[in-house]
Amino acid sequence: MMQTDTPRLEIRNLSVAVGTDEGEARILDRASLKLMPGSIHGVVGESGCGKSTLMRAILGILPKRGRATEGNVLLDGRDLLTLPPAVFRTEIRGGQIGFIPQDPYQAFNPVFRVGTQLLETTRAKAADNARDARADIIALLKAVQLPDPEHALDRYPHQFSGGQRQRLLIAAALASSPAVVLADEPTTALDVTTQAQILKLLRGLAEARGLSMLFVTHDFGVVAQLCDTVTVMYAGQTVESGPVARVLAAPLHPYTKMLLACHPDRSAALSGIPGAVSSPLRPPTGCRFHPRCPSARSECSQMIPPTSVHADQQRVCCVLYEEEERV
Amino acid sequence: MTDARALLEVEDVVTLYGGGRSFLRKPRPTVRAVDGVSLKLIAGQALGLVGESGCGKTTLAKTILGLIRETSGTIELDGKIVSGVSAQQARARRTTIQYVHQDPGAALDPWWSVGHALEEALRIHGIADRGERRQRVDELLEAVGLDASFRSRYPHELSGGQQRRIGLARILVLRPRIVILDEPTSGLDLSVQATVLGVLDNLRKRFGLTYLFVSHDLSVVKRMCEQVAIMYLGRIVEMGPTDEIFARPRHPYTQALLAAIPKLEPGLLEHAPTLPGDPPSGSAPQGCVFRMRCPFATAQCSEARPPLVSVGNRHVAACVRLDDISTITRN
Numbered sequence: 001m002m003q004t005d006t007p008r009l010e011i012r013n014l015s016v017a018v019g020t021d022e023g024e025a026r027i028l029d030r031a032s033l034k035l036m037p038g039s040i041h042g043v044v045g046e047s048g049c050g051k052s053t054l055m056r057a058i059l060g061i062l063p064k065r066g067r068a069t070e071g072n073v074l075l076d077g078r079d080l081l082t083l084p085p086a087v088f089r090t091e092i093r094g095g096q097i098g099f100i101p102q103d104p105y106q107a108f109n110p111v112f113r114v115g116t117q118l119l120e121t122t123r124a125k126a127a128d129n130a131r132d133a134r135a136d137i138i139a140l141l142k143a144v145q146l147p148d149p150e151h152a153l154d155r156y157p158h159q160f161s162g163g164q165r166q167r168l169l170i171a172a173a174l175a176s177s178p179a180v181v182l183a184d185e186p187t188t189a190l191d192v193t194t195q196a197q198i199l200k201l202l203r204g205l206a207e208a209r210g211l212s213m214l215f216v217t218h219d220f221g222v223v224a225q226l227c228d229t230v231t232v233m234y235a236g237q238t239v240e241s242g243p244v245a246r247v248l249a250a251p252l253h254p255y256t257k258m259l260l261a262c263h264p265d266r267s268a269a270l271s272g273i274p275g276a277v278s279s280p281l282r283p284p285t286g287c288r289f290h291p292r293c294p295s296a297r298s299e300c301s302q303m304i305p306p307t308s309v310h311a312d313q314q315r316v317c318c319v320l321y322e323e324e325e326r327v
Numbered sequence: 328m329t330d331a332r333a334l335l336e337v338e339d340v341v342t343l344y345g346g347g348r349s350f351l352r353k354p355r356p357t358v359r360a361v362d363g364v365s366l367k368l369i370a371g372q373a374l375g376l377v378g379e380s381g382c383g384k385t386t387l388a389k390t391i392l393g394l395i396r397e398t399s400g401t402i403e404l405d406g407k408i409v410s411g412v413s414a415q416q417a418r419a420r421r422t423t424i425q426y427v428h429q430d431p432g433a434a435l436d437p438w439w440s441v442g443h444a445l446e447e448a449l450r451i452h453g454i455a456d457r458g459e460r461r462q463r464v465d466e467l468l469e470a471v472g473l474d475a476s477f478r479s480r481y482p483h484e485l486s487g488g489q490q491r492r493i494g495l496a497r498i499l500v501l502r503p504r505i506v507i508l509d510e511p512t513s514g515l516d517l518s519v520q521a522t523v524l525g526v527l528d529n530l531r532k533r534f535g536l537t538y539l540f541v542s543h544d545l546s547v548v549k550r551m552c553e554q555v556a557i558m559y560l561g562r563i564v565e566m567g568p569t570d571e572i573f574a575r576p577r578h579p580y581t582q583a584l585l586a587a588i589p590k591l592e593p594g595l596l597e598h599a600p601t602l603p604g605d606p607p608s609g610s611a612p613q614g615c616v617f618r619m620r621c622p623f624a625t626a627q628c629s630e631a632r633p634p635l636v637s638v639g640n641r642h643v644a645a646c647v648r649l650d651d652i653s654t655i656t657r658n
Contacts, residue, residue: 221589
């Protein structure tokens, strides 16, 4: 892991609202995170906590009635939210940022050859050099350890297994040599042995190519095995972040503690977290976790909890740590 | 295998798919989806059936349930042989075995309230009195950790975990003794998974249920089951008490599965050997079914199917190189 001070990708106080028939849903509420160069950063939280919306905001593909109401998305210091859509399409998506989707079974069109679909992205960017593009892709297929890479491009999606399709998608994400790769639960649909292969592959690729990767997952075990740093999200708010080893060994936020306690490796009693994630249409005021929090105090519903910084840059947004150093 | 009474005994069951010839076409290859499986369910216990997709877990579960007819072998339920009959008769004889689908939410009618769906099952089972039905529905909801207010809710108003609990309540109506749970927690968040597992544990104690717990998630099986059977390409390659299997896995496939679970301790995966290739599908190779992906495979492995041999207290494994492997992995 390289250590430099400027993050490759930084999300600063990002709020995203999506219009619905029942009113405006505040999906993200002042979410912040930093992705340092050459590191893998995990984003972990339950379904509905805004992980996918965060990804979409970075890629500029928010739903039609969705918009960022405040905050910045900075890629190497450049604010992506101010970019016109055309620039986004040509420079950012499939350019400086690569994307690995969740479900390898749905990402391909079954009636076209894999090669046609993989070369589509590169053809849009550099139409002049078709033969080179093909050679480049085959080299990438070798890098993702796909069996028989020379003939893979002439085959159809159904001729590949789930793990192989995920390798193809990883190759597609890397086709434009991006510096930043976003991965949205890429191993959720796979068997545990295949998941282990893909996690090792991603780790190896990140190291070999100096990638910075944002890895969204709901499984803390995957974070422990793959990531250097992690951000924990709850109901659109980023509640805790820090180095993985540190957060796993000494979680600070009550939500992180409860989430870790749900992991089969840790839980003594099978209790889960009582209650459900609140609806973004009517989010609780203040800290959004307070209705489910065992340590909630009266002020939790009235104020946004302050962020405190602890050893090893572990950050937590919770009133329990108010007396510590403020940011 | 044990002194405790077996409620269900499956003996050398084989289930084949395909074969035959469709009109004007080539003959279809036969797939041995379940290939000579023997296992016992002890009353009140849970047996975990673990393996990757395509290994035959669900086919075995459906064969036991009676939805798919076994090609050969016997199934004995509570001392009576219930196999070798037509699918219709098979279900009639196995009413005490019930099945919870992977996604019970999909099995709920979107136009029916929860109360309506649960009452329907009671009505079919001959409870004519409306008051009694209502009371039973409340009891069932309470048993799965929901309150009576859920009676008036519709499926789309329920979260994934709640839908699964309603699915459980629905089969409890039928007063089963054996419940086959097919991936009961797949697709759920860890926090919801913990809640659903807690409910399953309570139900088992309260109603004295016996579970066949089909899953690809070893960490869940570890929590829930007394016994584990590891399946690969239609065959059980290792079976025994859960503690024993997790502490001393003997078959190379079990070892690889255990090593692949992402644990909370960082860095473990990096040093663990990963299994090459994909879970195979279709027909099994000659000899040991696992040899194509096995790091320890030798020429000997392709000669014959290794039988399950005893490797400890009620612990069996099917591998010809068990002794060599334990020396290799110890060093």
